[in-house]
Amino acid sequence: PNQSEAVLLFLCSIQSEAVLLFLCSNQSEAVLLFLCSIQSEAVLLFLCSNQSEAVLLFLCSIQSEAVLLFLCSNQSEAVLLFLCSIQSEAVLLFLCSIQSEAVLLFLCSIQSEAWAS
Structure with missing residues (x-):
């Protein structure tokens, strides 16, 4: 286990987009964690x-x-829209709890009917 962790750390440290894409594409929960x-x-x-x-x-x-x-702090509109679209109560509660003005403004700006309820 320690060896595989060392290998993964190395693969990440070189920050090759191709390597990271591969690590994600196999969608191993252990790797993503x-x-x-x-x-x-x-x-x-x-x-x-x-x-x-x-x-x-x-x-x-x-x-x-x-x-x-981190997902919120990079303030990617696509990421924030996705976070909202999955409509996980835990995720939405979290988005509100961090009280980031930029995130809250974004949540209001999408004017989803789900929020109006």
Whole structure:
């Protein structure tokens, strides 16, 4: 296990887009959990930027406050729209709880009927 962790750390450290795309594309929960656990801003930015719905759903499902905070902090409209679209109460509560003016403004601006209820 330690050897595979060392290998993954190395693969991430070189920050090759092709390598990271491959790590995400095999959609191994263990690999994705690891990618999140190292909390490298560059790696997390990449995970968001490829905008794979499966990857984003996974990032939300682990409900790591650090990961969710990061997802919001990069303020990608596509990522925030996705976070809203899955309509997870836990995720939406989190989005409100961080009280980021930019995030809250965005949540209001999409004017989803779900919010009006």
